[in-house]
Amino acid sequence: MVCQYLRRSRLEIAYYQYSYTGRRLDMLIRKLLPAFVAALTLGMAMPAQSADAPAEHAPAKITNLTVGVLPISDTVAVYIADKQGLFAKRGLSIKVVPAPGGAAATSGLLSGQMQFAFGSYVPFILAAAKGAPLVLASPTEMTSGVPSGLVVLANSKYKKTAELAGAKIAVSALANIGTVAIREQISAAGVDAASIKYVALPFPNMLAALEHGQVDAAWLVEPFLTQALEMGARVLFNPFAAPMPDVPMAGYMATKKYVADNPQIVARFNEALQEGADIAKKNPQTYRDMLPTYTKIPPTVAAKMQLNTFSSQAPQAGMQKLADLMAKSKLLDGHFDVAPLYQH
Structure with missing residues (x-):
């Protein structure tokens, strides 16, 4: 049986979705980009809450930041950094708000409602390709660091990757790093990628969909991967294995103008975030203890x-x-040339 805590409201489930479709991104960017460009033309800076100060010294004036995140394991560093005062000692006060996908994150950044937003790089690349002036502010993950698996039920007819032709596979979104990675793996195994039908489902719904035969396989990350294995599910392959392990997975983005106007704020934010990530790496128990405080885990x-x-x-x-x-x-x-994402 699927664990009780997987039964969530639609709003809670939405927070687990890593990205929206390209169509939704396109609609949002068409709506927001003209206003953003007009602001640049008129010299109207995106709101920065205080003047910059050197990264190594906490400024006398506090800078307020709004940071869009998903309440998932991947974002634990920002919560650890906040709880342990790593932002505060650098003169930063952060307000964490939900950004349940690439479209919401991009919208928040372009509108100035967020200064930083977390997400998978796939929807951010899609947005940048459509003209959104986004840059990478703080990297957090490579695919090699994210536990992941394409799982099937114990009694599934699919025993190996090469047998997946025609299968229905649950993914968190139709346009994200999961679908990109799965296509690479099944193609390498000789499966016609066009024969696969992808079904977009929130991660918490995937195990139930497997049990009821609505899908043949599901791409899972933690904590759902561990739960699936405890149910007896089998992992056919890790989508992030070769040729994917050297691919960046997710991080915090900002607008190009905000980064250009506030380089020291960006530097202090990145320092605090990376220190939080270091604590998570060196102290797994701190990582585990933090998870239930901001997720439903x-x-x-x-x-x-x-x-x-x-x-x-x-x-x-x-x-x-x-x-x-x-x-x-x-x-x-x-x-698409990704160089502009690195041009601060």
Whole structure:
């Protein structure tokens, strides 16, 4: 049976979705980008709450920041950093708000309602390809550091990757890093990627969909991967294995103008965030204890789930590889140069 805590309201479930479809992103960017460009033309800066100060010294004046995140394991560093005063000692006061997908994060950044927003790089690349002036502010994860698996039930007819032709696979969104990675793995196994039908479901709903035969396989991350294994499910493959381990996974983005206007604020934010990530890496119990305070993960599950390994790097070559794979998967209309994402 699926664990009781998986039964959530639609609003709670939405927080687990990593990205929205390209169509929704396109609609949002068409709506917000003209106003953003007009503001740049008129010299209207995005709101910065205080003057900059050197990163190594806490300024006398506090800078208020709004940070969009998903309440998932991947964002534990920002909560650890906040609780342990790592932002405060750098003169920053953060307000964490939900950003349940790439469209919401991009909208929040372009409107100035958020200064930083977390998410998978796939929807941010999609937004940048449509003209959104986004840049990478703080990397947090490579695919190699994220526990992940394509799982099937114990009695499934699918025993290996090469047998997946024609299968229905549950993914958290139709346009995200999961679908990109799965396509690469099944293609390498000789499966026609076009034969796969992807079904977009929130992560908490996937185990039930497997049990009821609505899908044949599901792409799961933690804590759902651990729960699936406890139910007896089998992992066919890790989508983030070769050729994906050197690909950046997720991080915090900002607008190009905000970063250009506030370099020291960005530096202090990044320092605090990376220090929080270091604490999570060196003290797994601190990581596990923090999870139930901002997610719906019970302490009993947090105690045994696999933990993410964080990275302060997002190599441009790896990001370009991701964009090229997105083009190969038809998520992008041709080549996209990721260099602007790194131009602060």
